[in-house]
Amino acid sequence: MDQLPKLTSIIEAAQHIVIVQADNPDGDSLGSALALEHILSDMGKQTSLYCGVDMPGYLQYLEGWDRVSNELPKQFDASIIVDASTLNLFEKLQQSGQQPWLAAKPCIVLDHHEKVERVIPFAEVLINDSHKSSAGELIYTIARELNWPLSVAAQTNIMTCILGDTQGLSNQLASADTYHVMGEMVAAGVDRPALEELRRESSKMPQPILAYKGRLLQRAEFALDGAIASVSVPQVEIKEFSPLYNPGPLVQADMLQTRGVKVAIVFKSYDDGKVTAAIRCNPGYGIAAELAEHMGGGGHAFASGFKIETSKPFNEIKSECLSYAETILTNQDMGTENETIQHTY
Numbered sequence: 001m002d003q004l005p006k007l008t009s010i011i012e013a014a015q016h017i018v019i020v021q022a023d024n025p026d027g028d029s030l031g032s033a034l035a036l037e038h039i040l041s042d043m044g045k046q047t048s049l050y051c052g053v054d055m056p057g058y059l060q061y062l063e064g065w066d067r068v069s070n071e072l073p074k075q076f077d078a079s080i081i082v083d084a085s086t087l088n089l090f091e092k093l094q095q096s097g098q099q100p101w102l103a104a105k106p107c108i109v110l111d112h113h114e115k116v117e118r119v120i121p122f123a124e125v126l127i128n129d130s131h132k133s134s135a136g137e138l139i140y141t142i143a144r145e146l147n148w149p150l151s152v153a154a155q156t157n158i159m160t161c162i163l164g165d166t167q168g169l170s171n172q173l174a175s176a177d178t179y180h181v182m183g184e185m186v187a188a189g190v191d192r193p194a195l196e197e198l199r200r201e202s203s204k205m206p207q208p209i210l211a212y213k214g215r216l217l218q219r220a221e222f223a224l225d226g227a228i229a230s231v232s233v234p235q236v237e238i239k240e241f242s243p244l245y246n247p248g249p250l251v252q253a254d255m256l257q258t259r260g261v262k263v264a265i266v267f268k269s270y271d272d273g274k275v276t277a278a279i280r281c282n283p284g285y286g287i288a289a290e291l292a293e294h295m296g297g298g299g300h301a302f303a304s305g306f307k308i309e310t311s312k313p314f315n316e317i318k319s320e321c322l323s324y325a326e327t328i329l330t331n332q333d334m335g336t337e338n339e340t341i342q343h344t345y
Protein backbone atom coordinates (compact mmCIF):
# COMPACT_ATOMS: atom_id res chain seq x y z
CA MET A 1 0.00 0.00 0.00
CA ASP A 2 2.14 2.82 -1.33
CA GLN A 3 -0.37 5.43 -0.26
CA LEU A 4 0.27 4.91 3.46
CA PRO A 5 2.95 7.64 3.80
CA LYS A 6 0.52 10.17 2.32
CA LEU A 7 -2.27 8.90 4.58
CA THR A 8 0.01 9.19 7.60
CA SER A 9 1.00 12.75 6.77
CA ILE A 10 -2.63 13.87 6.33
CA ILE A 11 -3.59 12.38 9.69
CA GLU A 12 -0.51 13.76 11.45
CA ALA A 13 -1.23 17.25 10.18
CA ALA A 14 -4.91 17.20 11.13
CA GLN A 15 -6.29 17.93 14.57
CA HIS A 16 -10.01 17.47 13.83
CA ILE A 17 -10.98 14.62 11.49
CA VAL A 18 -14.50 13.93 10.26
CA ILE A 19 -15.38 10.33 9.46
CA VAL A 20 -17.93 10.05 6.68
CA GLN A 21 -20.40 7.29 5.78
CA ALA A 22 -22.36 7.17 2.50
CA ASP A 23 -26.14 7.34 2.17
CA ASN A 24 -26.46 3.54 2.63
CA PRO A 25 -25.04 2.97 6.13
CA ASP A 26 -24.64 -0.64 7.27
CA GLY A 27 -22.78 -2.58 9.97
CA ASP A 28 -19.49 -2.21 8.09
CA SER A 29 -19.71 1.54 7.54
CA LEU A 30 -20.87 2.32 11.08
CA GLY A 31 -18.40 -0.16 12.63
CA SER A 32 -15.57 1.37 10.55
CA ALA A 33 -16.54 4.89 11.58
CA LEU A 34 -16.70 3.94 15.28
CA ALA A 35 -13.43 1.98 15.11
CA LEU A 36 -11.66 4.99 13.54
CA GLU A 37 -13.24 7.24 16.17
CA HIS A 38 -11.60 5.10 18.88
CA ILE A 39 -8.26 4.81 17.09
CA LEU A 40 -7.97 8.52 16.27
CA SER A 41 -9.13 9.62 19.75
CA ASP A 42 -6.48 7.35 21.25
CA MET A 43 -3.97 9.17 19.01
CA GLY A 44 -5.09 12.48 20.52
CA LYS A 45 -7.26 13.64 17.62
CA GLN A 46 -10.68 15.24 17.75
CA THR A 47 -13.26 13.34 15.68
CA SER A 48 -16.76 13.88 14.31
CA LEU A 49 -19.01 11.35 12.62
CA TYR A 50 -21.17 12.21 9.60
CA CYS A 51 -23.80 10.37 7.57
CA GLY A 52 -26.38 11.99 5.28
CA VAL A 53 -29.14 9.64 6.46
CA ASP A 54 -30.21 8.48 9.92
CA MET A 55 -28.73 5.27 11.31
CA PRO A 56 -31.23 2.44 10.71
CA GLY A 57 -32.82 0.89 13.80
CA TYR A 58 -31.06 -2.45 13.39
CA LEU A 59 -27.68 -0.75 13.93
CA GLN A 60 -28.66 1.06 17.09
CA TYR A 61 -27.21 -1.68 19.31
CA LEU A 62 -23.72 -0.36 18.55
CA GLU A 63 -22.50 1.98 21.27
CA GLY A 64 -21.91 5.36 19.66
CA TRP A 65 -24.43 5.16 16.77
CA ASP A 66 -26.11 8.30 18.17
CA ARG A 67 -22.92 10.32 17.76
CA VAL A 68 -23.38 10.17 13.97
CA SER A 69 -24.71 13.51 12.73
CA ASN A 70 -26.47 14.58 9.51
CA GLU A 71 -24.35 17.74 9.48
CA LEU A 72 -20.65 18.15 8.84
CA PRO A 73 -18.92 19.93 11.74
CA LYS A 74 -18.36 23.69 11.31
CA GLN A 75 -14.62 23.20 11.28
CA PHE A 76 -12.40 20.24 10.53
CA ASP A 77 -8.99 19.61 9.00
CA ALA A 78 -9.42 16.36 7.06
CA SER A 79 -11.94 13.64 6.30
CA ILE A 80 -11.97 9.87 6.02
CA ILE A 81 -14.72 8.28 3.91
CA VAL A 82 -15.36 4.66 4.85
CA ASP A 83 -16.92 1.76 2.89
CA ALA A 84 -17.72 3.76 -0.26
CA SER A 85 -15.75 5.34 -3.07
CA THR A 86 -18.45 6.45 -5.49
CA LEU A 87 -20.02 9.89 -5.59
CA ASN A 88 -23.34 8.18 -6.41
CA LEU A 89 -23.77 7.35 -2.73
CA PHE A 90 -23.35 10.93 -1.51
CA GLU A 91 -26.51 12.56 -2.82
CA LYS A 92 -27.43 14.01 0.58
CA LEU A 93 -24.08 15.78 0.78
CA GLN A 94 -24.65 17.23 -2.68
CA GLN A 95 -28.26 18.23 -1.96
CA SER A 96 -27.31 20.01 1.28
CA GLY A 97 -24.52 21.91 -0.48
CA GLN A 98 -21.89 20.48 1.89
CA GLN A 99 -19.84 18.57 -0.70
CA PRO A 100 -17.53 21.47 -1.66
CA TRP A 101 -16.82 21.86 2.02
CA LEU A 102 -15.65 18.24 2.25
CA ALA A 103 -13.72 18.55 -1.02
CA ALA A 104 -11.84 21.61 0.23
CA LYS A 105 -9.97 19.60 2.89
CA PRO A 106 -7.69 16.56 2.48
CA CYS A 107 -9.87 13.48 2.02
CA ILE A 108 -8.93 9.83 2.55
CA VAL A 109 -11.12 7.04 1.15
CA LEU A 110 -10.98 3.52 2.64
CA ASP A 111 -13.12 1.06 0.70
CA HIS A 112 -13.35 -2.53 -0.51
CA HIS A 113 -15.83 -2.46 -3.44
CA GLU A 114 -14.91 -3.67 -6.89
CA LYS A 115 -16.13 -1.97 -10.04
CA VAL A 116 -16.78 1.51 -8.78
CA GLU A 117 -18.34 4.15 -11.01
CA ARG A 118 -17.89 7.91 -10.52
CA VAL A 119 -14.97 7.56 -8.12
CA ILE A 120 -14.77 10.43 -5.62
CA PRO A 121 -12.67 12.96 -7.55
CA PHE A 122 -11.38 14.99 -4.60
CA ALA A 123 -9.82 12.07 -2.66
CA GLU A 124 -6.11 12.64 -1.96
CA VAL A 125 -5.69 9.06 -0.78
CA LEU A 126 -7.90 6.32 -2.18
CA ILE A 127 -7.37 2.78 -0.95
CA ASN A 128 -9.94 0.41 -2.40
CA ASP A 129 -8.96 -3.19 -1.72
CA SER A 130 -11.56 -5.66 -2.96
CA HIS A 131 -9.63 -8.56 -1.37
CA LYS A 132 -10.74 -7.31 2.04
CA SER A 133 -14.02 -8.66 3.42
CA SER A 134 -15.01 -5.26 4.73
CA ALA A 135 -13.81 -1.70 5.19
CA GLY A 136 -13.28 -2.71 8.83
CA GLU A 137 -10.81 -5.44 7.86
CA LEU A 138 -8.94 -2.91 5.68
CA ILE A 139 -8.77 -0.48 8.62
CA TYR A 140 -7.46 -3.27 10.86
CA THR A 141 -4.69 -4.08 8.35
CA ILE A 142 -3.70 -0.42 8.01
CA ALA A 143 -3.78 0.07 11.78
CA ARG A 144 -1.43 -2.90 12.27
CA GLU A 145 0.90 -1.68 9.52
CA LEU A 146 1.08 1.83 10.97
CA ASN A 147 1.11 0.77 14.63
CA TRP A 148 -2.08 2.62 15.41
CA PRO A 149 -3.59 1.97 18.85
CA LEU A 150 -6.17 -0.83 18.58
CA SER A 151 -8.18 -0.90 21.81
CA VAL A 152 -10.62 -3.71 22.51
CA ALA A 153 -13.43 -1.21 21.82
CA ALA A 154 -11.95 -0.40 18.39
CA GLN A 155 -11.53 -4.10 17.61
CA THR A 156 -15.09 -4.85 18.72
CA ASN A 157 -16.30 -2.38 16.12
CA ILE A 158 -14.04 -3.94 13.49
CA MET A 159 -15.49 -7.35 14.30
CA THR A 160 -18.95 -5.88 13.72
CA CYS A 161 -17.80 -4.77 10.26
CA ILE A 162 -16.51 -8.22 9.35
CA LEU A 163 -19.53 -10.09 10.72
CA GLY A 164 -21.87 -7.69 8.92
CA ASP A 165 -20.35 -7.92 5.45
CA THR A 166 -19.55 -11.65 5.63
CA GLN A 167 -22.99 -12.38 7.11
CA GLY A 168 -21.42 -14.04 10.12
CA LEU A 169 -18.39 -15.41 8.16
CA SER A 170 -20.81 -17.32 5.94
CA ASN A 171 -20.35 -15.78 2.49
CA GLN A 172 -17.55 -15.68 -0.09
CA LEU A 173 -16.12 -12.42 1.26
CA ALA A 174 -14.58 -14.23 4.25
CA SER A 175 -11.00 -15.08 3.22
CA ALA A 176 -8.25 -16.88 5.12
CA ASP A 177 -6.98 -13.42 6.16
CA THR A 178 -10.42 -12.60 7.53
CA TYR A 179 -10.28 -15.66 9.80
CA HIS A 180 -6.77 -14.68 10.93
CA VAL A 181 -7.97 -11.20 11.82
CA MET A 182 -10.98 -12.64 13.67
CA GLY A 183 -8.67 -14.93 15.63
CA GLU A 184 -6.34 -12.07 16.56
CA MET A 185 -9.27 -9.98 17.75
CA VAL A 186 -10.71 -12.79 19.87
CA ALA A 187 -7.22 -13.27 21.36
CA ALA A 188 -7.09 -9.53 22.08
CA GLY A 189 -10.27 -9.82 24.14
CA VAL A 190 -13.19 -9.11 21.81
CA ASP A 191 -16.24 -11.00 23.08
CA ARG A 192 -17.98 -12.30 19.97
CA PRO A 193 -20.84 -14.10 21.79
CA ALA A 194 -21.67 -10.88 23.65
CA LEU A 195 -21.67 -8.96 20.38
CA GLU A 196 -23.95 -11.58 18.81
CA GLU A 197 -26.37 -11.39 21.74
CA LEU A 198 -26.52 -7.57 21.52
CA ARG A 199 -27.36 -7.82 17.82
CA ARG A 200 -30.03 -10.48 18.37
CA GLU A 201 -31.59 -8.55 21.23
CA SER A 202 -31.83 -5.37 19.14
CA SER A 203 -33.52 -7.13 16.22
CA LYS A 204 -36.15 -8.93 18.29
CA MET A 205 -39.75 -8.27 17.26
CA PRO A 206 -42.50 -6.90 19.50
CA GLN A 207 -44.95 -9.65 20.54
CA PRO A 208 -47.89 -8.77 18.21
CA ILE A 209 -45.51 -8.97 15.26
CA LEU A 210 -44.97 -12.70 15.71
CA ALA A 211 -48.67 -13.39 15.04
CA TYR A 212 -48.65 -10.90 12.18
CA LYS A 213 -45.69 -12.71 10.63
CA GLY A 214 -47.79 -15.90 10.67
CA ARG A 215 -50.62 -14.11 8.88
CA LEU A 216 -48.29 -12.77 6.19
CA LEU A 217 -46.72 -16.16 5.58
CA GLN A 218 -50.15 -17.77 5.23
CA ARG A 219 -50.90 -15.28 2.46
CA ALA A 220 -47.74 -16.08 0.45
CA GLU A 221 -48.58 -16.69 -3.20
CA PHE A 222 -46.50 -18.69 -5.62
CA ALA A 223 -46.00 -18.32 -9.39
CA LEU A 224 -43.94 -20.07 -12.07
CA ASP A 225 -44.08 -23.49 -10.39
CA GLY A 226 -43.08 -22.04 -7.05
CA ALA A 227 -40.07 -20.08 -8.34
CA ILE A 228 -41.60 -16.70 -7.43
CA ALA A 229 -43.06 -16.08 -3.97
CA SER A 230 -44.93 -12.88 -3.18
CA VAL A 231 -46.83 -11.30 -0.32
CA SER A 232 -48.99 -8.17 -0.52
CA VAL A 233 -49.41 -5.78 2.38
CA PRO A 234 -52.40 -3.38 2.25
CA GLN A 235 -52.48 0.14 3.71
CA VAL A 236 -54.42 -0.87 6.82
CA GLU A 237 -51.63 -3.27 7.84
CA ILE A 238 -48.86 -0.84 6.89
CA LYS A 239 -50.45 1.64 9.27
CA GLU A 240 -50.82 -0.82 12.11
CA PHE A 241 -47.62 -2.85 11.85
CA SER A 242 -44.95 -0.96 9.85
CA PRO A 243 -44.07 1.38 12.74
CA LEU A 244 -43.32 -1.74 14.82
CA TYR A 245 -41.45 -3.82 12.23
CA ASN A 246 -40.89 -3.62 8.48
CA PRO A 247 -43.01 -6.40 6.90
CA GLY A 248 -40.43 -7.13 4.15
CA PRO A 249 -37.54 -8.36 6.31
CA LEU A 250 -40.08 -10.07 8.54
CA VAL A 251 -40.99 -12.68 5.90
CA GLN A 252 -38.60 -12.42 2.97
CA ALA A 253 -35.86 -14.61 4.44
CA ASP A 254 -38.40 -17.39 5.09
CA MET A 255 -39.77 -17.06 1.57
CA LEU A 256 -36.26 -17.44 0.11
CA GLN A 257 -35.69 -20.39 2.43
CA THR A 258 -38.56 -22.27 0.76
CA ARG A 259 -37.59 -25.06 -1.68
CA GLY A 260 -37.86 -23.98 -5.30
CA VAL A 261 -38.16 -20.26 -4.57
CA LYS A 262 -35.80 -18.12 -6.64
CA VAL A 263 -37.29 -14.67 -6.08
CA ALA A 264 -39.25 -13.24 -3.13
CA ILE A 265 -41.26 -10.03 -3.55
CA VAL A 266 -43.10 -8.07 -0.86
CA PHE A 267 -45.58 -5.53 -2.27
CA LYS A 268 -47.08 -2.68 -0.28
CA SER A 269 -50.18 -0.90 -1.58
CA TYR A 270 -51.26 2.46 -0.20
CA ASP A 271 -54.72 4.08 -0.31
CA ASP A 272 -53.42 7.03 -2.33
CA GLY A 273 -52.44 4.64 -5.14
CA LYS A 274 -48.77 4.36 -4.31
CA VAL A 275 -47.29 0.87 -4.67
CA THR A 276 -43.84 -0.20 -3.46
CA ALA A 277 -42.05 -3.52 -3.77
CA ALA A 278 -38.96 -5.06 -2.19
CA ILE A 279 -37.34 -7.75 -4.36
CA ARG A 280 -34.85 -10.32 -3.06
CA CYS A 281 -33.27 -13.24 -4.92
CA ASN A 282 -31.50 -16.47 -4.07
CA PRO A 283 -27.92 -17.10 -5.28
CA GLY A 284 -27.83 -17.96 -8.99
CA TYR A 285 -30.99 -15.99 -9.74
CA GLY A 286 -29.88 -12.37 -9.45
CA ILE A 287 -32.66 -10.77 -11.48
CA ALA A 288 -33.58 -8.11 -8.89
CA ALA A 289 -31.93 -5.13 -10.60
CA GLU A 290 -33.38 -5.95 -14.03
CA LEU A 291 -36.87 -6.50 -12.64
CA ALA A 292 -36.84 -3.32 -10.57
CA GLU A 293 -35.52 -1.26 -13.48
CA HIS A 294 -38.34 -2.55 -15.68
CA MET A 295 -40.78 -1.30 -13.03
CA GLY A 296 -39.09 2.10 -12.75
CA GLY A 297 -36.92 1.36 -9.72
CA GLY A 298 -33.41 0.09 -9.18
CA GLY A 299 -30.94 -1.72 -6.98
CA HIS A 300 -28.55 -4.63 -7.03
CA ALA A 301 -28.70 -8.10 -8.57
CA PHE A 302 -29.93 -9.72 -5.37
CA ALA A 303 -31.75 -6.86 -3.64
CA SER A 304 -33.76 -4.09 -5.27
CA GLY A 305 -37.03 -2.21 -5.11
CA PHE A 306 -39.40 0.14 -6.88
CA LYS A 307 -42.04 2.72 -6.07
CA ILE A 308 -44.93 3.61 -8.40
CA GLU A 309 -47.30 6.53 -7.95
CA THR A 310 -50.03 6.26 -10.58
CA SER A 311 -53.75 5.73 -10.83
CA LYS A 312 -53.18 2.17 -12.08
CA PRO A 313 -54.88 -0.40 -9.84
CA PHE A 314 -52.56 -2.33 -7.53
CA ASN A 315 -53.43 -5.68 -9.12
CA GLU A 316 -52.30 -4.50 -12.55
CA ILE A 317 -48.94 -3.34 -11.21
CA LYS A 318 -48.49 -6.60 -9.33
CA SER A 319 -49.37 -8.71 -12.40
CA GLU A 320 -46.98 -6.71 -14.57
CA CYS A 321 -44.16 -7.23 -12.07
CA LEU A 322 -44.83 -10.96 -11.64
CA SER A 323 -45.14 -11.62 -15.35
CA TYR A 324 -41.91 -9.75 -16.11
CA ALA A 325 -40.19 -11.76 -13.36
CA GLU A 326 -41.46 -14.94 -15.05
CA THR A 327 -40.11 -13.74 -18.40
CA ILE A 328 -36.61 -13.02 -17.09
CA LEU A 329 -36.42 -16.24 -15.09
CA THR A 330 -37.62 -18.29 -18.06
CA ASN A 331 -35.06 -16.63 -20.35
CA GLN A 332 -32.38 -17.25 -17.75
CA ASP A 333 -33.26 -20.95 -17.67
CA MET A 334 -32.94 -21.15 -21.45
CA GLY A 335 -29.20 -21.33 -21.46
CA THR A 336 -27.74 -18.05 -20.26
CA GLU A 337 -25.30 -18.78 -17.49
CA ASN A 338 -26.04 -17.52 -14.01
CA GLU A 339 -24.69 -14.20 -12.98
CA THR A 340 -21.80 -14.37 -10.58
CA ILE A 341 -22.59 -13.13 -7.12
CA GLN A 342 -21.35 -9.63 -6.53
CA HIS A 343 -21.21 -8.15 -3.09
CA THR A 344 -22.86 -4.85 -2.46
CA TYR A 345 -22.17 -4.41 1.22
Ligand SMILES: [Mn+2]
Pocket residue numbers: 028029083112133134135165345
Ligand atom coordinates in the same frame (compact mmCIF):
# COMPACT_ATOMS: atom_id res chain seq x y z
MN1 LIG B 1 -18.58 -2.94 3.31
